[in-house]
Amino acid sequence: MASIFSRIVAGEIPAHKIAETDDYLAFLDVMPTTTGHTLVIPKQEIDYLFALDDDLYTGLMAFAKKIAPAIEKAIPCKRIGVAVIGLEVPHAHVHLIPLNSMADMNFNNKMKPTQEELAQTAEKIRSFL
Template sequence: MATIFSKIISGEIPCHKIAETEDFLAFLDVFPCAKGHTLVIPKKEVDYIFDLEDDLYLGLMAFAKSLAPAIKAAVPCKRIGVAVIGLEVPHAHVHLIPLNSMADMDFSDKIKISQEELSEIATSIQKEL
């Protein structure tokens, strides 16, 4: 059964896309820990990040790294945090989260954000790429 991320990749479910390559997609989390919280995923559906083939795993991390400076430039923060939890969606993914404090990485404390604001943030990050 296709995951929600696979449905986003296919265009079945819309997203606030940040960047895309042949193998990877980055988009804003609609239930973010902080403004600018970005999900980075491989297009290949693999449940567990450490089950990715080495090339795909390294490519995913390099793609995530390439996005961090743009997120930091678009969303005022001290740095971009990286998290891999792997329990929420059975599709390997990396969280890039703008941090000003450790509390910004609290996955049990999501912020509410409008679709309009998500669109504005996505556009701001894209302009920095």
């Protein structure tokens, strides 16, 4: 069965997309730890980040590096944190999280933004790409 991220890539599930290439996709987390929390994925479904071949891995990180400054400009924060956990969805992904404190990386404290709030956040971030 396809992961939820593969279903987003296929257009079966809507997402608040930030940026997309032929190989990678960045979109907002619907249960973020902070406003602007973005997921960056390879479109190819591979479960574990370190199972990606070198080109796909370095391409994913380079793509994330292009997204982070736009998030930082759109969302007031001290910096963009990066997290790779890999247990919640069997599809390699990187979390880009606007940080003002270490508490912003607490995955046990999730926000529940509305679809309208997510759309506004995505638009604001895209405006800085």
